[in-house]
Amino acid sequence: xxxxxxLSVVGSAWQEDFLRSSxxxxxxxxxxxxRAKAVDLRAGLQFANDRLSDGSAANSTLAQxxxxxxxxxxxxxxxxxxxxALGGSASIDFPARHRLGARFAVTRDVSLIGTYEIxxxxxxxxxxxxxxxxxxxWAGARLVATAxxxxxxxxxxxxxxxxxxxxxxxLGKRWTVDFTLDGSKTLGIDxxxxxxxxxxxxxxxx
Numbered sequence: 001x002x003x004x005x006x007l008s009v010v011g012s013a014w015q016e017d018f019l020r021s022s023x024x025x026x027x028x029x030x031x032x033x034x035r036a037k038a039v040d041l042r043a044g045l046q047f048a049n050d051r052l053s054d055g056s057a058a059n060s061t062l063a064q065x066x067x068x069x070x071x072x073x074x075x076x077x078x079x080x081x082x083x084x085a086l087g088g089s090a091s092i093d094f095p096a097r098h099r100l101g102a103r104f105a106v107t108r109d110v111s112l113i114g115t116y117e118i119x120x121x122x123x124x125x126x127x128x129x130x131x132x133x134x135x136x137x138w139a140g141a142r143l144v145a146t147a148x149x150x151x152x153x154x155x156x157x158x159x160x161x162x163x164x165x166x167x168x169x170x171l172g173k174r175w176t177v178d179f180t181l182d183g184s185k186t187l188g189i190d191x192x193x194x195x196x197x198x199x200x201x202x203x204x205x206x
Contacts, residue, residue, distance in 0.1 A: 039068065046083070064081065085121075113133065
């Protein structure tokens with residue numbers, strides 16, 4: 001809902017049911033966003049109610065605050081966000097998180113990206129550093145590659161690489177077809193706390 005040209009109220013809610021188990025997630029977000037020429041500000045709440053495959057519950061309620069600042073004619077973008085627990089952080093995909101990020105546009109089609117994230121929850125403790133690039137090699141395409149350094153609680157540090165390709169194909173003035181290809185494998189996470197082993201967790205489990 002756009003309240004004014006700069007101010008918006010954003011909300012979403014969803015339910016996930018997993019066909020191979022009794023696991024289920026109910027989640028939602030609500031936030032207020034202020035967008036100006038050089039800075040964006042946001043504040044909101046999010047919650048998750050997970051029913052795990054063994055029948056136990058894992059819930060999270062988080063407050064979120066963030067800001068994005070654009071500098072040097074939008075060539076440099078700095079982002080900071082914090083999410084802290086109000087009533088709990090037991091959902092493995094909704095821990096308390098603190099993130100700093102930067103994006104620098106080398107050209108119109110090539111950007112350097114970097115983030116540092118700290119995630120702390122009842123069932124996860126992960127620190128992640130990502131450095132890489134975002135490339136638009138041709139019209140409608142986007143290629144992202146990052147090198148990562150991560151520390152996951154008692155499992156210690158590890159290094160890994162991420163890559164992904166997205167392609168958008170316009171079919172006319174009103175229609176496009178989007179295609180994405182992603183791959184990942186979960187490491188170092190207690191599988192009993194994960195809703196679906198086929199879906200990586202949000203932090204520390206790529």
